[in-house]
Amino acid sequence: MNLRAAVVVLVATGLSLGLPPEAARAQESPRIPCAAGDKPCLLKLLASHPARKAGFWNPVLARPVAQRMGPAPRELVEYLHIDNFANGFSEKPRASALKDDFVADVRGAIADMPPAVRRVFGDTFAGVWFVDELGGTGYTDMFRDGDGNQVGGFVVLDAAVLNRFTANAWATWKENTPFKPAGGWALEARIEDAAQDDRRGAIRYILLHELGHVLSINRGIHPRWDMAPGDVSASARFPFFELSWTIDRKESRYASTFDRDFPMRRSIVYYLGAKLAASDMTGAYASLGRTNFPTLYAATSPGDDFAESFVSYVHTVLMKRPWEITVRKDGKAVKTYRTCWEEPRCAAKRRILEDLLR
Ligand SMILES: [Zn+2]
Incomplete structure (x- = not known):
């Protein structure tokens, strides 16, 4: 696994x-x-x-x-x-x-x-x-x-x-994968300024995400990824996980504490076949802004919540790099989304990351 x-x-x-x-x-x-x-x-x-x-x-x-x-x-x-x-x-x-x-x-x-x-x-x-x-x-x-x-x-x-991606091209490709393409709609991700938009930046960002997974091993951040949700001990504590997730033991799956107000969350699928319409782009990012997930990918699972939080925090707060999603309709920007580390909604997650990197 x-x-x-x-x-x-x-x-x-x-x-x-x-x-x-x-x-x-x-x-x-x-x-x-x-x-x-x-x-x-x-x-x-x-x-x-x-x-x-x-x-x-x-x-x-x-x-x-x-x-x-x-x-x-x-x-x-x-x-x-x-x-x-x-x-x-x-x-x-x-x-x-x-x-x-x-x-x-x-x-x-x-x-x-x-x-x-x-x-x-x-x-x-x-x-x-x-x-x-x-x-x-x-x-x-x-x-x-x-x-x-x-x-x-x-x-x-x-x-x-x-080999074939610069940082912004890779991020834009990735962040489009949950949405079915449709005429008039475009989503652009910017994670580097033009002068630093290179392959090294893409490698660093991708590697930091994977390092987030390595960091989670054995630290009680979230349940192990090789365990079915229904098998996770009811008495085990996972401080980071508990800020956003609960376990549906009957269905043996993770649910987020935001699911009632963000029903679209369950349809966010990266890479493997989009489930959301392009016209959902603005709604998805508006809902995301009312959660404590820093990115849309973070909302897909507890493991990727932590890996995305880690890369997002290191990249934007510690390394002071840009990170911005822009949704356009017929060329006009209709939604801009930025990370949450300066906002109250992500303060508890930020404290855990600060402690880990102290
Ligand atoms: Zn991951």
């Missing part, structure tokens, strides 16, 4: 992934000793895989944070194959052949992060690894120590996808 963003859609939205470099094409597919559809066999294989063990990642954890990156190691590629196979994704990831300028952008993206951010990941972040044909742009999973405790996480990004 893992968190995966931006699946399959790349084809649907007209982005071609391009041909893999020769070095990557030469890699062999690992043999998987389970039949297709034999979920118990595949899940067991995943749970016992080296990529899920602290022993495998300890040498990486010994490196400085900015050096925990590179083409995905062989074991991780194998793990991703099994995971895609188990989830019915046809993509067969390959370790990326990284160009020097891309590596420089990733190192730069990590170096740009405030010291408090790099510090908080020292013991738990097992690196960012690049593949082509991930079946998504980003992926985070946990690993365990010898006693079976979840102790940290690793991040996988699709280098071929990242």
